[in-house]
Amino acid sequence: MTKLSLIMPCYNEEKALAEIVERVFEIEDKTLQVELILVDDCSEDNSLQIAYHLSKKYPHLKILTHSQNKGKGAALRTGFLEATGDYVGIQDADMEYSPSDYKKMLKPLLENKADVVFGSRYLRPDERRVLSFWHSFMNKMLTLVSNMFTGLDISDMETCYKLFRREVIQQIAPKLKENRFGFEPEMTTYVAQGHYRVYECAIHYTPRTYAEGKKINYKDGFRALYCILHYGAPTAPLPMQFLLYLFIGGVSAVANITFFMLLLAFHMPMIFAIGIAFLMAAVVNYLLCIAILFRHKAKWSSVTEVLMYLLTLLLMGGLDYGLTYGFYWMGLSAFWSKCWAVVIGLIGNFALRKYIVFPQQRISPKI
Numbered sequence: 001m002t003k004l005s006l007i008m009p010c011y012n013e014e015k016a017l018a019e020i021v022e023r024v025f026e027i028e029d030k031t032l033q034v035e036l037i038l039v040d041d042c043s044e045d046n047s048l049q050i051a052y053h054l055s056k057k058y059p060h061l062k063i064l065t066h067s068q069n070k071g072k073g074a075a076l077r078t079g080f081l082e083a084t085g086d087y088v089g090i091q092d093a094d095m096e097y098s099p100s101d102y103k104k105m106l107k108p109l110l111e112n113k114a115d116v117v118f119g120s121r122y123l124r125p126d127e128r129r130v131l132s133f134w135h136s137f138m139n140k141m142l143t144l145v146s147n148m149f150t151g152l153d154i155s156d157m158e159t160c161y162k163l164f165r166r167e168v169i170q171q172i173a174p175k176l177k178e179n180r181f182g183f184e185p186e187m188t189t190y191v192a193q194g195h196y197r198v199y200e201c202a203i204h205y206t207p208r209t210y211a212e213g214k215k216i217n218y219k220d221g222f223r224a225l226y227c228i229l230h231y232g233a234p235t236a237p238l239p240m241q242f243l244l245y246l247f248i249g250g251v252s253a254v255a256n257i258t259f260f261m262l263l264l265a266f267h268m269p270m271i272f273a274i275g276i277a278f279l280m281a282a283v284v285n286y287l288l289c290i291a292i293l294f295r296h297k298a299k300w301s302s303v304t305e306v307l308m309y310l311l312t313l314l315l316m317g318g319l320d321y322g323l324t325y326g327f328y329w330m331g332l333s334a335f336w337s338k339c340w341a342v343v344i345g346l347i348g349n350f351a352l353r354k355y356i357v358f359p360q361q362r363i364s365p366k367i
Contacts, residue, residue: 005085013047025061041070090160
């Protein structure tokens with residue numbers, strides 16, 4: 001007997017809830033037992049009352065509640081903690097996905113070929129409802145960017161249907177922070193960083209419209225892009241890390257040159273203008289790195305990181321000072337002296353941050 005735990009976030013789903021719960025338990029047979037953990041995210045309709053009524057019919061339906069609305073990601077974290085199945089999956093409380101597809105997704109796990117299985121809406125099943133072009137385009141573009149940062153080659157990162165060995169989700173769940181739909185790229189990043197074996201299966205998908213209760217919107221798309229960069233950048237392939245840092249470093253470089261020229265315009269001696277401009281640019285760089293590149297809402301995690309960062313700052317400040325003065329002494333203008341010093345410093349700063357301040361170690365799965 002295989003036990004499958006499905007986590008179902010629920011917020012104002014009274015119209016479809018009874019039918020989808022019934023369809024979930026219809027996949028049970030002599031070899032498969034289903035545990036359905038429904039997490040009501042402070043619904044304002046009759047969803048919770050319907051769920052309690054259904055629990056009398058289905059003994060393996062467990063109901064958890066939030067006292068305030070927190071979002072899909074938060075509801076999933078609550079459910080993951082209660083799952084007892086051999087495998088743990090995600091099930092929306094609407095009719096967009098077909099629970100019967102989980103039997104197909106279980107196959108590579110049962111055959112010990114996979115640790116995680118994604119149910120893809122874009123691998124062609126026997127039939128499908130035609131989707132909104134722009135909604136599909138956004139999903140595919142987010143999947144493409146996610147793949148560039150994770151190194152995975154999946155076709156549908158934003159899919160609801162993700163199935164895990166329980167040991168895998170128990171390793172990942174404590175790291176999760178996203179409360180809304182940023183959960184999808186965040187989860188995918190941690191799957192890639194854990195070097196788990198990932199499979200995909202084609203699934204059926206019948207999308208509903210916003211009038212029918214669809215909740216995701218364009219703001220969630222921007223948040224998903226942010227999460228891809230935020231969580232994936234530290235362990236992304238080196239070219240992707242450098243391209244992202246090129247943006248951060250480029251903004252900092254412009255700040256460095258701008259402050260330098262402004263200070264000179266106010267007749268500040270070059271010896272002071274170089275140092276002050278560098279420090280202002282370092283502040284810009286620091287804030288951007290925290291917001292995007294190295295840490296989620298970063299706080300220095302150790303004294304060593306603080307010391308290494310300060311050492312980097314001193315080294316690059318000295319290099320910036322020496323190069324600017326050196327190029328100026330060789331006959332270049334103050335502007336071009338600063339520009340060349342900034343370009344050389346950009347490369348050095350990236351290397352020091354990457355390999356000394358925030359060194360990344362390979363994460364091996366513990367299953």
